Amino acid sequence: MVIRNRNVLAAVTASAVLALPLATFAQEGAVEEKKPRRVSRALEEVVVTAQKREENANDVPISIQAFSPEQLAAFGVESTTDLMKVTPGLDMGTQAGDFTSVFMRGIGSEAWLTSDPSVATYIDGVYYPFAPSVAQDLKGVERLEVLKGPQGTLFGRNAVGGAINVILKKPDFEDTWTEVSVSASQAEDRNKYEVGMFVNVPLTDTVAMNFAGSVGQDDKVFSDSSTIAGSEVPADKIFAGRAMLRWQPNDMFDTRLTIQGAKRDGTSTLAANIDPTPLGTVIGIDGDKGRNYEVDPDLPIFGHLQSFVISSQSELYLPYMDVKFLASQQAHSNPYNYDYDGTSFPSASFIVQRHDADIDEAEIQFLSNDGTPFSDWLTLTGGAFYFKKEQGFDPVELTVGGADLTNLSAALGNPGGLLGDLLGALTPVLGEVLDGVKVPVYALSNIGMVEGESWSVFMQATAQVTEWMAVTLGGRYQDEYVGVAESGTTARILNGEEIPLFDWQQARDENNEPYPLGDRTKAFTPKVAVDFTPFEDGTLIYASYQEAIKAHSYNAFAFYLNPAYVPAEETTAYEVGIKTRLFNDTVQLNLAAFRYELENLQSQSISLTNGGALSLDSAGNSESNGWEFDIKADVFPSIFEGSLIATINGTFLDAEYTEYIDGAGHDPVTGIFTPNNDFTGNTVTRTPEFSGSASLSNTWFIPGGPLEATVSYYYNDGFFYAATNDPRFSQPKYDLWGAHLSYFLEESNLRVTLSGQNLADEFYTAGMLKLDFGALGSLGARRSLGLAVDYEF
Template identity: 55%
Template sequence: MRKLVHASVAAALTFALTPLYGQDDAPSAAEVDTETDAAAEPAPRRRLSRSVEEIVVTAQKREENLSDVPISVQAFSADALDARGVKSTLDLMKVTPGLDFGVQAGDFASVFLRGIGSEAWLTSDPSVASYVDGVYYSFTPSLIQDLGGVERVEVLKGPQGTLFGRNAIAGAINVITKEPDFDDRSITVDNFSGSYSSRNDLSINKTTIFANMPVTDNFAMNVSAFYEYDAQQWSEDASIAGGPVPAKTTFSGRFKFRWIPTDNLEMRATIFGSKREGTSTLAANINPTPLGQVLGIDGVKERARSPQTDLDMYGHLSSLVGSVTAIYNAEPFDTKLILSKQLHSNPYNYDYDGSEQTFAEFIVHRHYAKINEAEIQFLSNETSWGSDWLTWTAGAFFFQNDQGFDPVELTVGGLDPQNLGAQTFLGLVEIPDIVVAGTDLVLPAIPLVDDLTAGFPSYALSNTGLVETESVSVFLQTTFKITDWFSLTLGGRYQDEFRGVLDSRTAIRVGVPGEIGFRTEVLDWQQARDARGGTALGIPTDNFRPDSDSTRAFTPKISLDFRPFDDDTLIFLSAQEAVKAHSFNAFAFYLPPAYVPEETIQAVELGIKGSLFEGSMRYTAAIFHYEIENLQTQFISLLNGGALSLDVAGDARSIGFDFDVIVDLFPSMFDGLSLTVNGAFLDAEYTEYTNGDGQDPTTGIFLDNLNDYTGNRVTRTPDFSGSVSLANVWLIPGGTFEASTNVYHNSGFFYVASEDPRYEQPAYTTVNAQLSHYWERYRLRTTLSAENLTDEFYTTGTLILDPGMLATLGPPRILGLKFQWTF
């Protein structure tokens, strides 16, 4: 009778748990019966947390477990990204300490990592290299990527000058999308609808569709499509050209093909296209200078998300990227070849002053990049000579790019002098005549007082500024297993990069409103100048230089890896160098193209990673010291070239400590309770930055050779940034229920090297929360989310201009509902 009762109870439990686990995964009666053989080992718990998992990464160009890679890497699977509410690369900073992923002037990204980055994002390259499926992206407006259909994202911290090479002096962001599968035919639809707290209408809708389609047993394809409608974060009384702010729309699609014709050959092909339309260039002038105040800008109103500008703004970012990858696995090594071609276009306009007055505006008729890449890798495998003690990776990389503006037009003038009231600007009667160096051209002075009786001059300058780049590099990295617990890694990369001015010309139209005026091409530059030499009033002869140059450099690496204990603890000590090539700014209206020399970094890092408490806690920690020479930066001012000016921010250093801990809390009591704690403490400062350019502390107007910034903090670098995430998953009839929260804190930073408090991002904290239900039988997940729950006001990027600080604002509170269905 007792056995019969136990059997009946076991059968009843099996029936009850079938909807919970699915028919195939439901426990059998024997598994439920607690009276079975006591000597049998207990079945492992079913881990439910989507944040605690072992991840395979390619941080060293080969697949390895994250815990075995002697590099500071944070990696996130698609599930972990979804659990933490990360939807795009912009959100990565909320889960990656020490990372600042900003955006300004619409779609231009500026990425800093561990205190290293670059303000020179307009015509130069970022200091954190971005890769998607092995393809290097250098066009900054295209770095912001939706993360639908990804397999994982890896954030590599510190210089990656050997394997990732070109310009990876601060680190790399490596996005890997899902490969086509030969067995699973499925479609996943992910739809998010949300509303900003600053608007009353439904203002956001995002839809992602991912489909995997096996064709034969060795050929498959997948498709990922993304659509976004965003009525934007501005309040309902914000306006452009007197009308409402239109919605921003984005569409992208990725087609991937995978073919394995033989056992040792695999072919992949990818076509990716995206299009973004809208007014992403709209910004809020939250700290107007005296000039901005003369123009009627009210920073308080701007902080209320109510900018009102005179320009009918637009932005039309589009990208088309094609790539082919071939992988040949054979004796005595594997070979991988990646070929790609990229076409990016970003026409837009920008209200320079951000006011309702017609003062200055940029109209970019054509901003493009044409990029060709090729990389070949040779990787040792198990059949390679000495494979039991030697691992190596070698290869070569080719990069060619034509990029710039063709043309961009700047219009200055049209101010009604009566709007100046009784005050004068800067105490001056006028901004002096601008004498164009090397020519007889004089741009007429701009009167700035209310007793003007003549007409007010209007300038229209048209500039073509194009830069060409061709880079070739070779690399080799070898790891010697000296003992079972000690390994030595040696690596190096040689880079030869040519970069020069392809075209730099300016045409001018000057007139008085209501009159015809004149227009003519006046400048065709055939030489460049040192960025630190020359102003609008003239350039010393010895500061002129050729309009092309080459950066040739060898950057070595050495790393020691230790496994001193009888567990998975890994200690690594590395020293390496990396280089970011020289750059030219061909985008200037009345100055020759500016040249800045190559930027270099020497880095030392000591790190540890491992697990504790039978694997329920995983940790990574590192301390590091960076020395940077010739830090590249930029400014934008009408008074220094009419637009963009490059500068060299001297030398800098960054010393810091960062950590990441993931804990599976109380595993004997909970199946899905996890805690993530991470943080980065940074001490990054300019060690030599004399005669620095910048904004006058009284007027806000740009001046060159303004001050000594030595000892000041590096821009966009907080003393501390980090996050805490807590999530729990409960088994419920039919599936699971998940609750999670993520708190991110940033201690604040300056946008300018002068540490001017007007251009500071104060400390801020954001709180995100999610409630999610997964119905396992139908593979349907429903998520209720709240982003920036406390409605914190903060900026994600700025342009510091003569009229003030034009900021891209972080989103306000967003409440949303998401459905994710796989069938």
């Protein structure tokens, strides 16, 4: 076994909290020479693959933020859902358990239940469209990139708002090493534990493997007094594992095979009704109870998310071009149930017995290299992409009512007075007659499966017109079929007999007119960009225009209405920006201004009176205008010798619906679900007017190794969850403070970290469902203190 000495890297990790490949320090001997210029190297561009080839981030004419694993750890980013803490303009929320909705600069999708996200997530080149599996653990990650704005040319399918690109560590042929991490955190009424490992093993000079895995337990955010169907709330149990095999027989060929799986068992759909509607108030729902992190649903909540992905990636380096081929198969499963009101009142419940997605993908890329003709001034990237999926519910059951008639007093909230006495007298009589039978008002079972198949070709060319000016032209042609594979409803009566009700053979469009059960979206989406480097300091100025499209969708999950067709979502984007360094290369400043015009936003609503549960519709048109800044700086380098690092960034947004008639939602006054509303002029959901973050980090070189301290801050001035802009369904402004103190023992390769998250114990929501009985929030994590130990050998 070869033990790698990473003391040099670890000693400068704190100074590198901004953005740098750790190898930069190893190559330049940063520790041996404590120079003020060290931070200048720390502020060098991170190598990214935002345009399908390795480039420095500051040479790419798009808005992008890139993070190393050390940066992510320093800011408490443990999964992709935490990225909003360090990425202004990004909102990632979870609701109904594991469903993740992502908004970027005012572009996102409320139709997360049966449609694909509008911000695409890629894990080592594999596109993940299944919303419950978008949240990914970040063990064994090489770097993470957040690409802002439509990426319709190179990333293609449904990347109308942007893309999150996670790049994994490749197996290394040189050394064998193991990284072990153990962490524990504690908050009020909550404990969280995790053990992780990453192992690299060279098998021969040309074959190597690596393994990444983690197991953990999370006691949830709710109070100890919370219950589920009268029992204690169980912890979530989490497992994730990955194995990657790499073969590189020569300098021309490199191939990798990756197998990864993840499983989470627990109560992921548990939510708190924090703001009841008038209907919720009538049945006695107390919003203050939910805001105190106390829940007591009558339904035995469960959620079981599983995913299995096998993928391959091969790279062929020819004299005149580079060729990459990617292929993957994905199998995801997410059975769960959901208490409609979130309380002990027996109103309605959803039980999803099967929620599966089977996905096949293949992509080939052709990239010019130094041997390509005209490579001294022309860069070419092209390829083709194929995608196939089947996804949906088989079946999902809706039960409305369910009162236990043998105990009417409990079912009605144990009322006192004369009514309570009367109910108490009836209880033993009904108990003898019904013998414990619960009688639902009705119980419906629905099968709703959607299928799709898509292929596309793309090309992008960048011409260096002069020494200081380049022009990029690109385009993508997409042909996608999406249709309903099966949609039908049966009713279950008291004796358990099921009666077929509907077997839908026709869908309905946005005007409730008959529509076929399948359709195609065909489109060509162009891109034009111009960038300038007119100054000797390498300042990049760019302007871009691009279009992107998200294919049409169907909601096959409806109990007593035909499947709903929703037309394709189209985005037109304009952006100008500048990337520059100031003050003797000690400050990196990125500025961007943008305008997005969207047509046919895909939206969803959930109501017992609207299709029995879920409905999809088109939110018409919207505009999103804004600007953002990102600053990374070495503070007082002559005094601190490059050890004090500061970051500050923010996004200002003005996003509104320019045309949204015939919108559906809950009335802000009555709480009753109503169609045919006009939401024109309202603010787009999940888009705060301002969000931003800041951090300050310093490193002291003390006996034994470096001591690092970081303070971080995130601010969000609030947003609406509903197009109605009902304050009941909103997240008021909030801020999150975090800090960590880390000490690295060089001789032992051991790092000990103390951390704190949400130090002010701010109440906030990570997501929300807008339902007939009120706002069911997925509550954000409370103040927690943690200890982590990382050991490498």
